[in-house]
Amino acid sequence: MIQAEGIEKKYGSFKAVDDVSISIGRGEIVGLLGPNGAGKTTIMKILTGYHLPTKGTAVINSYDVYKEPLKVKESIGYLPETAPLYTDLTVNEYLSFICDVRKIGKDKRKEAIDRVISECGLEQVINRPIDNISKGYRQRTGLAQAIIHSPEILVLDEPTSGLDPNQIIEIRKLIQKIGKDKTIILSTHILQEVEAVCNRVLILNQGKIAARGTTEEIRREMKGDFRYSIELKAEDSEKARASLSGLDTVNEILKFNTSSKGFFEIRLSVKDELSSGEAIFDWAVKNNCKILSMIPEKVSLEDLFIKLTNQGEGK
């Protein structure tokens, strides 16, 4: 498990990470989201022992990053943003080197290398120098070194970067499989990846956590972000519009178009999904309007991301 309390990292006077606390248990896959420079990579570097926090504590698999850095490093598998490869070695030589350093005995080495070759789809390039393989294979070789010792904790900085769509699906499946009984934290720019792979998400902005939880929880927390698309039949459009916008539950009328005579397409931002639906129905009955369809819209992760990260910039 990963337990970080109030971590802060300064580079000179610049605060890259500011009072961030994270708790991730076994069997969880947590996604770190944030714009460039939000502090995602710095957090990952702290969790792997590459950087030490200026303030706060980080405990990885019950080992403190300050007190037992070697135990921390034994417990983690790390794929940095740029796959860390020795391009003069072949894939096999590189993985053997990692086995050497990670003290995987010679009796278990072949089994470990064969396993990661199969899991990461490296069969075709195993004896080729890393210098001569494609970016996708390089990324997969980087991932293979991160999982070769079956670590309890996996830290992945943009793991699907440079992969083609089929490879992305395979690697996501692999991450989900590993994540069933291990702890995984990954950062990505691909918002769909978080929804596809992660149990929880942390949205970072300017070194601080802007939101945390499941994507559903974050949506709920972002009050006023429920939306309805409504098809409505009304005799007097202006009157309908005015009285609808006067409802307490309505934040804003985002769209009010005439589709044909007497029929309107409306898009609303409301305060709460359930009670707002009821209030709109009551309003329609009271105002002699007919609702032909009423579809609750879910706010996409993209919308949340933009809203949260723009809020931070506004401050």
Place this chain on the structure above:
Amino acid sequence: MLGLFRKELKSYFNSPIAYLVVLFFVVFSNVYFFFFNQFFSKNIATLRGYFALMPVIFIILIPSITMRSWAEEKKTGTEELLLTLPLTDIQLVLAKFLSSLALLAIMLGATLFVPLTVNMLGDFETGQIIGEYIGALLLGAAGLAIGQFISSVTSNQISAYIFSVVALLFITVIGEAAIIFNPSAWLGKVLSYLSFSFHFESFRKGLLDTRDLLYFLIIIFYFLYLNIKVIKLRK
């Protein structure tokens, strides 16, 4: 640590650098000794002239061995891998140092045919030759420690090479420079005492002076210690 040592040594031989360094060292030192230094016409059974050239050759060759050490790791991003593997900073620095020392030993080993051949021509002192080789190894090891430290504080190989050449040139000739510029007698002595040439001199004569031995060991440990500090500071 052994794993990293093996990988580092393998990496030297995966690139042309190791072969070029060994080839240049063997060809240049022999051409100089046998032709320019006129070993045969002097008719003296000693390899002093051969080893006299070592400090000068090392100024050019040692930086080419150490320039990649840390600078290349930083450039390619593999430093992040190394520092997150279960190895201590001491093990990282030592593995790199010992692998470059092994290459130096191979380089010196490639010249063993010289004493073995000339030994048949005259009455050479084996003890003196062994002392000369120990001195060359220590001199080279001190240069490697300095070069490796410089590589850790520079961001690319070329800067690492240039700064290392300048540093080795300075520490090698500082004694002679002190005499040329004629500073006060005590300063000249101090500067001379700090130089590689001064301490290599006794080894060149085949003598094993513990003060010289200690000097090279202090230089090696001091710069390896600085290298470890640089790695710690980066965190």
